[in-house]
Every structure is written in structure tokens, then in C-alpha cells.
Amino acid sequence: MLVEPGSFHEEDQAITATDVLGFTDSQPYTRRIEQSRASTGANEAVTWGEAMLAGHRLVLVALDFAFMGGSMGAATGEKITNGIERATQGRLPLLIISASGGARMQEGMLSLMQLAKTSAALGRLAAAGVPYISLLTDPTMGGVTASFASLGDVIVAEPGAMIGFAGARVIQQATYETLPDGFQTAEFLLAHGMIDLVVPRAELPAVLRQLLDLYAPNGAGPELQLQRPIQTAAPAPAATR
Amino acid sequence: MSDNGTVAAATWEQVELARHPDRPYALDYVHAIFNNFLELHGDRVFGDDHAIIGGPASLDSKTIMVIAQQKGRTTSERAMRNFGMANPEGYRKALRLVRQAERFKFPIVAFVDTSGAFPGAGAEERGIAWAIAENLVALSAARIPILTLVIGEGGSGGALGIGVGDRLLMMEHSIYSVAMPEACASILWRDIARKVEAAEALKLTAADLKRLGLADEIIPEPPGGAQNDYGLAADAAAAALRRHLKNLESIDTERLVEERYQRYRRIGATA
Numbered sequence: 001m002l003v004e005p006g007s008f009h010e011e012d013q014a015i016t017a018t019d020v021l022g023f024t025d026s027q028p029y030t031r032r033i034e035q036s037r038a039s040t041g042a043n044e045a046v047t048w049g050e051a052m053l054a055g056h057r058l059v060l061v062a063l064d065f066a067f068m069g070g071s072m073g074a075a076t077g078e079k080i081t082n083g084i085e086r087a088t089q090g091r092l093p094l095l096i097i098s099a100s101g102g103a104r105m106q107e108g109m110l111s112l113m114q115l116a117k118t119s120a121a122l123g124r125l126a127a128a129g130v131p132y133i134s135l136l137t138d139p140t141m142g143g144v145t146a147s148f149a150s151l152g153d154v155i156v157a158e159p160g161a162m163i164g165f166a167g168a169r170v171i172q173q174a175t176y177e178t179l180p181d182g183f184q185t186a187e188f189l190l191a192h193g194m195i196d197l198v199v200p201r202a203e204l205p206a207v208l209r210q211l212l213d214l215y216a217p218n219g220a221g222p223e224l225q226l227q228r229p230i231q232t233a234a235p236a237p238a239a240t241r
Numbered sequence: 242m243s244d245n246g247t248v249a250a251a252t253w254e255q256v257e258l259a260r261h262p263d264r265p266y267a268l269d270y271v272h273a274i275f276n277n278f279l280e281l282h283g284d285r286v287f288g289d290d291h292a293i294i295g296g297p298a299s300l301d302s303k304t305i306m307v308i309a310q311q312k313g314r315t316t317s318e319r320a321m322r323n324f325g326m327a328n329p330e331g332y333r334k335a336l337r338l339v340r341q342a343e344r345f346k347f348p349i350v351a352f353v354d355t356s357g358a359f360p361g362a363g364a365e366e367r368g369i370a371w372a373i374a375e376n377l378v379a380l381s382a383a384r385i386p387i388l389t390l391v392i393g394e395g396g397s398g399g400a401l402g403i404g405v406g407d408r409l410l411m412m413e414h415s416i417y418s419v420a421m422p423e424a425c426a427s428i429l430w431r432d433i434a435r436k437v438e439a440a441e442a443l444k445l446t447a448a449d450l451k452r453l454g455l456a457d458e459i460i461p462e463p464p465g466g467a468q469n470d471y472g473l474a475a476d477a478a479a480a481a482l483r484r485h486l487k488n489l490e491s492i493d494t495e496r497l498v499e500e501r502y503q504r505y506r507r508i509g510a511t512a
Contacts, residue, residue: 020453021444025429074509081506103397103419105429108443109455110509112419115398116405117505119374120381124502127382143419145370146358146398147377165370165398166360170424174360184365194368 002205003060007052012082016043017075021108029106036067045070045100048083050092054209056216059087062097063144070100072144073107077114080148084121087130093212094125094132098149102142115147122151131215133208136163136186136195154211155195156204157186163195249441256422256440258414259393260356263468265475267294267309267352270392273475274482275300278307284333287367291322292355293331293403295338297347301483306342308335308403309352312393325394326359332372332402339379348386348486351403356421358399373402380405381505384498386489388482390460391415391447392467397424407501408485409455411447412478413462417455418445455508458485 001008016037023029037043045067051060061083063070072080080096087094103111125132134152138161145165149155157163164184171177182188186198199207258264271278275298283289295308310327313319342349358369380387380403387406395404395417411417418425422440423433430439450456460481467474489497 021442023442025439025442078509105420105425105443108419108445109417109450109453112397112401113455113505113508115374115401116377116381117508119377120405120502120505123378123382126378143398146373146402148374150368150371150374151378164365165358165373166365171360171362171365175362177362179362183362188366192366192368194371 002208003051003053008049008060009051010047010049011086012048012079014043015075015079017073017104017107019106020074020110021106023106023108025106032068032106040064040067042067044075044079045072046076046079048079050086050090053095054205054212056093056212058093058095058212059083059090060095060097063099065099065101065139068104070098070144071102071104072100072111072114073104074110074114076104077111077117080114080118081121084118084125084148087132088121088125088128091128091130091217093130093215095135095208096132096148096152097135097137098140098144099137100140100142100144100149102144112143115143118148119151122148126151126153131211133211133215135204137161139163141165141167150194153215154197156197156199156207156211157189157195159186159198159200161186163189245441249437252441252446253422253437255414255446256416258466259416261466261468262314264393265467265471266314267311267354267392269471270352270390270475270478271298271307271309273471274479275305275307281338282334284330284337286330286333288328288330290328290331290334292325292327292359293335295335300486304345304347305486306338306347306349307352308338308349310355310400310403312354323359325355326357327355327399327402328359328361328364329367329369329372332358332369332376335403336372336376336379339376339383342385343383346385348490349383349388349406350482350486351387351389351406353389353391353395353400353404353417354393355396355399356394357396357424358402370398373398376402377405381501382498384494386486386492386497387501388485388489390478390482391417391456392478394421396421405501405505407489407497407504408457409450410458410460410478410481410485411450411456412460412467412474413447414466415447416445417447417450418443
């Protein structure tokens with residue numbers, strides 16, 4: 001866990017998915033929700049709350065891929081938005097850790113609209129001058145990438161994480177294109193200018209500390225001495241087109 | 242099958258109507274409804290995307306900023322417009338027009354008609370998800386009235402990328418979905434042949450969206466569908482656009498933007 005032990009206070013624990021559309025594919029959505037709740041012990045694919053990290057109070061929002069592929073339904077979007085709004089109101093830096101297959105099909109348009117809802121809330125966070133660090137883990141795809149995950153002031157990804165909008169299989173079926181090596185990996189996105197840093201998990205605490213210090217109100221201040229420069233993966237050679 | 246099968250078949254009919262090759266496309270509506278449409282080009286970054294078009298036009302002697310997804314009618318136009326599937330450049334051109342509309346206080350009318358953003362390697366390299374997300378932020382906070390009209394297919398994030406606004410209007414036989422039925426069937430059933438069931442399960446018709454409280458108004462189409470009479474379809478759309486624009490323009494800007502925020506904020510709210 002990244003945060004200081006005992007400092008995390010979870011909010012909205014009771015919020016859980018509801019089957020508004022009465023959706024059934026190979027099995028009813030209600031059963032899928034029950035199974036995910038049983039296997040993860042959580043009520044939704046996201047957990048959020050305030051926590052302390054490197055001496056900074058912040059709002060932490062973490063998606064869980066184990067809960068229906070981290071997909072974003074209405075309750076997921078609601079919890080994420082509640083977290084963003086808490087950060088805006090409390091002027092607390094926001095850290096969202098993404099891991100998601102994208103929108104949750106079983107909630108149809110109610111799911112798609114969460115893209116707009118979370119993005120609108122982040123627009124207000126940005127207008128309030130509160131920093132947002134987006135941490136992308138493997139995988140972060142679809143509607144989550146096309147909304148809050150790509151809107152960080154600083155975007156950090158874990159090495160090798162698959163990040164994108166359309167999946168490779170969908171692209172190949174649609175275009176018959178040969179996809180370049182390392183397509184949609186964190187390193188590929190860094191080389192194409194879509195993210196700021198690729199950071200291995202062991203180095204994350206130090207990098208997050210540096211970011212939180214630097215983006216704290218009034219900046220890091222003259223006294224701060226960085227222990228060492230932020231480590232980033234060596235950039236891949238620029239793509240030729 | 243029986244009941245469920247009948248309902249699913251009726252839904253699939255709506256999907257086919259929304260995709261009907263003779264259906265009026267954005268430019269058919271734009272030329273019928275507005276005067277002096279001047280198409281602007283380019284995202285000022287990389288290129289010009291013909292799947293998303295836009296520019297100023299006049300309606301009752303006032304300037305409106307039109308942003309639209311445009312499908313092609315002939316084989317060569319379909320290729321030129323990439324079947325209405327935009328690359329990042331299309332969304333960035335739209336963003337440029339949103340900014341311009343804000344600067345000059347032009348209300349925005351957006352015509353949605355796409356099966357989705359283009360799933361291509363180049364689109365991913367140039368940040369299609371980033372381009373869409375930026376538009377969601379910009380549209381949700383833009384200080385001008387925004388009307389969204391779905392005329393055919395509203396497909397996923399690619400539709401939403403120009404589709405955030407104050408009112409959502411849908412042509413009677415249009416659809417709007419988190420994913421196209423084929424994609425949904427492929428994801429959930431791992432079988433595209435289940436697209437008819439997927440279409441029914443997704444609740445994607447104009448009537449479904451109205452029932453879910455997501456669409457504000459369904460605009461009636463001529464008997465059998467808009468492809469049977471472009472004039473009637475455009476007249477009905479024009480009347481609805483005028484009525485909603487008049488209403489939105491009477492709302493104070495601060496309230497307009499706050500109400501737009503709350504419009505999305507309450508979708509899926511649990512409290």
C-alpha cells in the first residue's frame with residue numbers, strides 16, 4: 001500500500017451496482033455483481049477515501065480490475081466523482097489509480113454517461129487549481145482512458161502496462177493493420193507524448209512524494225532538497241511514420 | 242424466442258433504420274436548416290479529419306457553431322470520411338470550434354452520427370482517448386448553450402466526444418449506445434451473431450433513452466423513417482432546435498453551466 005499505514009479512511013463503502021436495465025448476457029448482471037462482491041469483498045470496482053502519503057493529505061481513488069474488470073458503471077462513476085469533488089472542496093491533491101477494461105456494457109448508456117460526469121468534475125478540480133496525478137496500471141482501456149485516466153496534470157504509468165482506447169484485437173479486425181511492437185504499452189505512450197513518466201512499482205513512493213511536494217500549494221518551497229531526480233524509463237526511439 | 246425474440250427483432254429494426262444508407266446525414270440537415278454554413282478545416286496540430294465537420298452557420302440571422310459527424314454517401318465519400326469514424330484530429334478540430342464558439346458567444350448545435358471513434362493504430366498513437374477526454378471537459382464547462390441532436394448512430398465515446406450538452410434530442414429512429422451491438426456481443430458473448438440480443442439488452446433506442454431520462458425529446462420522423470422525406474425530417478429537427486435554443490438562450494450563463502454540470506452529475510447518483 002502506498003499510503004501511510006492506518007491513514008486511509010474509506011468512503012461510500014456501501015455504494016454498490018444496481019441492475020437498472022435488467023441486463024442479461026450469458027448470465028444475469030445481478031449474478032455477476034454478486035460474484036464480484038463475493039470474490040473481492042468490495043461492493044464496487046472502485047475504492048476511495050482520504051489518506052496521508054509522504055506527509056500530504058490527499059484523496060485516493062483506486063480501481064480494482066478484479067471487480068468486473070474494473071469496468072465503470074453508474075455506481076463506479078458516482079464514487080469516483082464523489083472523490084473528485086471531495087478533492088476540489090477540500091483542496092486536496094487527487095491521486096487516481098486506474099485499472100479498467102472501460103465502460104460497463106451491462107449498464108448501457110448509464111455507464112457511458114459516467115465518462116462525461118467524471119470529466120466534468122475533473123474540469124472543476126482543474127479550475128480550482130487542485131493537482132491531479134493519474135496513475136495508470138495494467139490494463140487501462142476504453143472509456144476510462146477516454147475520460148478521467150487521461151486527464152491528469154501528471155500521468156504516470158507502470159512499466160509494460162497496456163493503455164489505450166480500442167483494443168488491439170478490435171483494431172486488427174477493423175483495419176487489418178500490423179501493429180507495431182510494444183503497441184499500447186506504457187513505454188509506447190511515453191514515446192508518443194501521451195504520458196509523463198513510466199515508473200516501476202518499487203520507485204512509486206519516491207516519485208509520488210516528489211510530485212506531491214512539487215505540486216503542493218505554493219510549490220515545494222525553497223527548503224526542499226530532492227533526494228534524487230525522478231527516474232523515468234529510457235524513452236523508446238521516436239516512432240517513424 | 243417468442244416475446245423476447247419479438248422485442249429484440251423490433252429493436253434490431255431500429256438499429257437498421259438508424260444505419261439506413263439513404264438516411265439524411267449531417268450535411269443534409271445542416272443545409273436544410275441553416276444558411277451560410279461555412280465549413281472550417283483542420284485541428285491546427287496534425288491534419289483535417291473529414292469524419293467530423295464544423296463551422297459557423299446562420300439560423301434566423303444569428304450565428305450558430307455547427308459541429309457534426311458526417312458519413313459518406315458514395316463509396317469514395319465513405320472512404321474520404323472514414324465511414325464517419327473520427328481520428329483524434331476530428332475531436333481536436335471540434336475542440337477548436339468549441340473554444341471559438343465560446344469566444345464569440347455562438348451557441349453550439351452538434352449532430353451526432355457515428356458508429357464510434359476510429360479503431361486504428363494511428364488514432365491510438367495520436368491519443369484518441371486523450372482527445373475525447375479533453376472534449377468532455379471542454380463541452381461540460383463551455384459558457385454557451387449546447388444542443389446535441391443524434392440523427393443516426395450514437396456510438397460510444399466517439400459520439401460523446403462531441404455529444405456533451407444542455408439538451409439531448411434524438412431523431413425517432415436514431416440509436417445511442419455505450420457500444421455498438423456487434424462490439425457488445427463480441428465482448429460479452431464472444432460472438433458477433435448475438436448482436437440482436439445485445440441491441441435489445443443495451444436499451445439503445447431513442448425511446449429507451451427518453452425512458453431512462455437521458456434524452457429530452459424525440460423528434461418525429463416521416464412514416465417509415467427520415468430516408469423517405471428529408472424535408473419533413475429537417476423541418477421537424479429545425480423546429481425542435483429553434484425551440485430549445487430559444488429556451489437555453491433565456492438562461493443566465495452561470496445557471497446554464499451549473500445545470501449542465503448537474504445534468505450529468507445526477508446520472509447514476511445514489512443519494
